[in-house]
Amino acid sequence: MGRITLKQVTKTFGDVNVIPPLDLEINDGEFVVFVGPSGCGKSTLLRLIAGLEDVTSGVIEIDGTDATHLPPAKRGLAMVFQSYALYPHMSVRKNIAFPLKMAGIDQQAIEEKVTSAAKVLNLTDYLERRPGQLSGGQRQRVAIGRAIVREPEAFLFDEPLSNLDAALRVNMRLEISQLHQDLATTMIYVTHDQVEAMTMADKIVVLQAGIIEQVGSPLELYNSPANQFVAGFIGSPKMNFIGGKTAAEHKAETIGVRPEHFILSDKKSAGAWEARIGVAEHLGSDTFFHVDAGDKGILTVRAIGEMGLRHGDKCWITPDKNRIHRFTADGKTIGK
Amino acid sequence: MARAVTPRRKALNTAIAWIIGLLIFFPIIWVFVLSFKAEGDAIKAPLEVLSSPWTLESYSVVQERSDYFKHFWNSVILSVGSTFLGLLVAVPAAWAMAFVPGKRTKDILMWMLSTKMLPAVGVLYPIYLLFIQLGLLDSRLGLVVVLMLINLPIIIWMLYTYFREIPGEILEAARMDGATLRSEILYILTPMAVPGIASTLLLNVILAWNEAFWTLNLTAANASPLTAFIASYSSPEGLFYAKLSAASVMAIAPILIMGWFSQKQLVRGLTFGAVK
Numbered sequence: 001m002g003r004i005t006l007k008q009v010t011k012t013f014g015d016v017n018v019i020p021p022l023d024l025e026i027n028d029g030e031f032v033v034f035v036g037p038s039g040c041g042k043s044t045l046l047r048l049i050a051g052l053e054d055v056t057s058g059v060i061e062i063d064g065t066d067a068t069h070l071p072p073a074k075r076g077l078a079m080v081f082q083s084y085a086l087y088p089h090m091s092v093r094k095n096i097a098f099p100l101k102m103a104g105i106d107q108q109a110i111e112e113k114v115t116s117a118a119k120v121l122n123l124t125d126y127l128e129r130r131p132g133q134l135s136g137g138q139r140q141r142v143a144i145g146r147a148i149v150r151e152p153e154a155f156l157f158d159e160p161l162s163n164l165d166a167a168l169r170v171n172m173r174l175e176i177s178q179l180h181q182d183l184a185t186t187m188i189y190v191t192h193d194q195v196e197a198m199t200m201a202d203k204i205v206v207l208q209a210g211i212i213e214q215v216g217s218p219l220e221l222y223n224s225p226a227n228q229f230v231a232g233f234i235g236s237p238k239m240n241f242i243g244g245k246t247a248a249e250h251k252a253e254t255i256g257v258r259p260e261h262f263i264l265s266d267k268k269s270a271g272a273w274e275a276r277i278g279v280a281e282h283l284g285s286d287t288f289f290h291v292d293a294g295d296k297g298i299l300t301v302r303a304i305g306e307m308g309l310r311h312g313d314k315c316w317i318t319p320d321k322n323r324i325h326r327f328t329a330d331g332k333t334i335g336k
Numbered sequence: 337m338a339r340a341v342t343p344r345r346k347a348l349n350t351a352i353a354w355i356i357g358l359l360i361f362f363p364i365i366w367v368f369v370l371s372f373k374a375e376g377d378a379i380k381a382p383l384e385v386l387s388s389p390w391t392l393e394s395y396s397v398v399q400e401r402s403d404y405f406k407h408f409w410n411s412v413i414l415s416v417g418s419t420f421l422g423l424l425v426a427v428p429a430a431w432a433m434a435f436v437p438g439k440r441t442k443d444i445l446m447w448m449l450s451t452k453m454l455p456a457v458g459v460l461y462p463i464y465l466l467f468i469q470l471g472l473l474d475s476r477l478g479l480v481v482v483l484m485l486i487n488l489p490i491i492i493w494m495l496y497t498y499f500r501e502i503p504g505e506i507l508e509a510a511r512m513d514g515a516t517l518r519s520e521i522l523y524i525l526t527p528m529a530v531p532g533i534a535s536t537l538l539l540n541v542i543l544a545w546n547e548a549f550w551t552l553n554l555t556a557a558n559a560s561p562l563t564a565f566i567a568s569y570s571s572p573e574g575l576f577y578a579k580l581s582a583a584s585v586m587a588i589a590p591i592l593i594m595g596w597f598s599q600k601q602l603v604r605g606l607t608f609g610a611v612k
Contacts, residue, residue, distance in 0.1 A: 052508050073514040085509035089527045098523075102514035146513065 002063070002154035002186030003028045004049060009058035011044055011210075018044050019210040021058065026154075026188065026203075031180050034190045035197040035233070036207035042190045043158055045207070049188065050156050051075050062153060073102070078147035079156040082163065084139045086131035086146075092118075093127040096145045103150070117145045137168045144179070154186035161196065173199060194234055198222070206230050228331035231256050237288060239325070240299045252326035252334055259288060259300040261323040265316050266309060272316035275299070277309050291315065364588075371395070371581035378577040394582035402565060404586055411561035411590075413476055414551070415544035418483035419537055422491045425484070427533075430495035431521060435504060445496065448489040456486070456549050467554060474556045482554065483544045490543070491536055498532025499525070531601070538598050545591045562587035 004026040011019040018041050026032050034042040047053040049060060051072035060068045067075050078099070086095050096117055100110045118124045121141040131139055140160060147155055157176070161169045177200050180187050191197055197204050198218045206213040206221065206229070214226040218234075225231035231239050239256045247255045265272065275291040278298065282305065289301045289309065301317055309315055326334040341349075358365075369385065370378045377388035398404070433441045463482065464473075472478030502525065510524045526533065548563040555564055566587050569580040595602070 050512060052511065072508075072511045073516070077512070079509070079512045081505045081509060083503060083505050085503065085505040087506065087510075087524060087528075089530075098510070098515075099513035102516075102519060146509075150513070 002026075002152075003061075004154060004186065004188070005059075005061040005064075006049070007059040007061070009045075009048060009060060010056045011041075011048060011053065012056045017210070019048070022210065022212060024205065024212065024215070026186060029184050029186055031177075031187045031189065031200060031202045032205060033197040033201035033203070034188065034205050034207060035192065035194055036213075037233075038192055040207040041210035042192075042207050044210075046079075046156055046158055046188060046190045050077055050079050076153040077156055078150050078152035078154075079158065080140075080143045080147050080160045082159040084131070084143040084163075086139060086142055088131055091128050091130060092123060092134070092142050092145075095131065095142055096123075096149055099146060099150045113149045114145075117149045120148075121145050136164050137172065140164065140172060144176075148179070148183070152185065154188060157187065157189040159191055160189075161191075162193075169196075176200065195236060198234065204234075206233060225325065225333060227333055228254065228256065228327045231325055231327070231333070237300045237302075240297075241327075242296050242299075244295060246296055247326075250324060250326055253329040254327045254331075256325040256327065257299075257319045257323065259302040261320040262299070262301045263318045263320070264289065264291075264301050264303045264307065264309075265318070266313070268316050269318060271321075272318045275315055275317050277311055277313045277315055280309070280311065289315075291317065293317065367581045367584050369581075370577050371585045373578050375576055375578045378581070379575070394578040395586070398569070398579055398582045398586065402568065404565070407560060407562045407565040407587075408590070410476065410559055411545055411563075411587075414479050414483055414559075414561050415541045417476070417480040418487065418544045419491075419540040421480060422484045422488055422540060423533065423537065426488060426491040426495050426536075427521065427526065430492050430499050431525060433492075433496050434499035434502075435507060445493065448492060452486075452489050460553060464553070473554060474558045474560075476559045479551060479554055479559055479561075482550050483547055486547070486550065487540050487543055491540055494536040494539070495529070495532065498529050498536075501532075502528050535602050538594075538602050542591055542595060 004024075006022060006024040008021045008023060009019060010017070010021050022045070034045060036042050044053065048055050051067070051070060051074075055068060058068070059066060062075055062077075087098065090098065093114055096114045097110050100113060105113075114127075115124075118127055121144060123138065123141055123145060126134060126138060126142075131142065134142065143160070160176075161172050164172060173196060176187075176189075180200075189196075189200060201218055203215060204218055204221055205215050208229055214221060214230045221230055221234045225234060228241070232241070235258055237259050239258045241254050241256050243254045247253060268274075273293050273296060275293040275296075278290040278292055280290075281288040285305050287303050287305055287307050289303060289307075291299055291301055293299050299317070303309075328334060371394055372390045372392065373385060373388055374391050374393055377385060380388065433445065467473045467478055470478070472481075506528070507520055507524060510520045515523065545561075546563070548567070551561050551563050552567055555561070566580070566583050569576060569583045
């Protein structure tokens with residue numbers, strides 16, 4: 001069981017209020033991702049749950065029991081750090097065995113658990129090596145191995161993939177998702193990368209300045225963002241925001257249209273906005289055109305990879321009427 | 337690009353380096369030379385000293401007159417004992433200051449260092465009285481404690497610097513892995529800080545070995561180490577250069593040999609963290 005409840009949790013460092021009162025419910029077996037720009041308090045929140053920082057006020061419950069003042073070791077949680085934080089003076093075997101040794105488990109049981117964890121994580125051939133002799137991806141696996149042998153109530157990941165190169169990151173993302181499916185244990189994952197959040201999460205918690213902007217499944221956030229911040233943060237490339245007269249026509253202060261919700265054409269049609277092609281980014285399958293739409297500003301538009309428009313060409317873009325998001329002056333979403 | 341160095345320039349630099357090195361080392365060489373001369377020859381002009389016959393006479397006289405090994409063992413006990421006692425106190429202290437610093441940590445560090453700026457003689461009287469009261473005069477135990485205390489600021493400062501180099505996340509990982517404070521220090525921090533702890537240990541042994549003020553003032557016959565052994569050949573005996581030199585060589589030889597074999601460790605420890 002790994003149900004974690006935060007009730008009116010706050011955290012201040014000196015005079016700086018990092019987390020204003022915050023409530024959050026994480027269900028057993030859920031893969032929850034905390035996402036937000038750097039400095040939004042997501043890592044602090046994770047460290048509060050881990051017990052590495054003390055809450056200023058509020059209650060943290062794990063499986064219904066108050067864990068607010070328990071030391072990290074007594075919370076039954078395991079953490080994977082951004083820097084991996086492996087013990088450099090110990091072999092991979094001893095690194096993975098360390099939490100078991102601390103728990104006072106007998107040598108033979110430790111041996112079995114380490115062997116099976118190493119097998120799952122493809123580390124069997126590296127057990128006698130030191131962390132310094134491993135590649136980034138292998139170190140990451142050791143860090144995960146050290147976490148899984150404890151069979152924790154929940155796993156905490158603090159930006160675990162940010163030190164890996166792009167290709168490896170995609171692989172590890174899949175491996176962690178696979179691990180979640182196999183273990184069905186609660187996982188809390190912190191990242192500033194919305195792609196990681198979208199691809200891995202059951203539930204995304206979007207944070208800004210310590211405040212939860214929205215909680216929901218990836219598609220909920222994508223389809224119906226609660227406000228302009230979430231709308232801009234989730235989705236890649238970013239949603240286009242248009243103000244002024246065009247927004248007023250939709251009875252809003254600002255409207256938002258995602259790049260993939262425009263139809264781009266070289267022929268004029270009813271309801272289309274005239275624009276001129278600026279920079280084109282060819283990804284192969286897709287092409288992203290940055291177009292100059294006059295008083296509507298520079299907009300990003302997604303088109304198929306073979307779209308043959310060039311810099312300076314005149315074009316027409318049509319927003320999908322059902323996919324226009326409307327926002328008030330203070331950034332709140334206006335209901336459909 | 338590396339600077340171009342002509343062979344001539346290189347030779348000149350080497351010569352200058354050797355001259356400076358010899359100048360610094362000269363007094364020790366001279367003590368070594370004098371220790372192998374007869375008492376009458378030792379006070380002659382330098383060139384005559386060199387041409388006079390070599391002899392082991394001074395060494396045998398020194399060994400006959402005073403018990404070298406008793407002083408030697410006292411030195412070993414005092415330097416090693418004070419160092420280990422110091423580490424026992426300093427490791428937890430440096431841990432606390434490096435990893436859970438408070439508002440006043442910097443002030444405490446400065447205050448500790450400031451005690452080294454105080455002339456030792458300033459506290460001689462109170463400590464002497466304390467030693468009388470506690471019956472610690474001329475005892476090894478008393479001196480171990482005093483030597484530990486006077487070197488403690490340096491031990492804590494050195495360890496604090498090494499500990500600061502250890503990433504905090506690794507200790508947090510240990511905490512998450514269920515390590516108690518004791519296991520965290522024992523299994524994670526200490527092994528990672530071994531190079532730093534080793535050079536602190538070596539330096540402190542050397543400092544304690546060479547310490548003369550407290551060892552001379554607080555000992556008489558029983559606990560006196562090699563520093564007192566050298567001193568006993570200076571004042572009461574008059575100017576017996578050869579014997580004084582022989583005693584000095586016998587006193588500094590052990591620590592010199594230890595320093596020679598551990599110099600790699602010492603240099604590595606003292607420049608630790610300077611280069612990533």
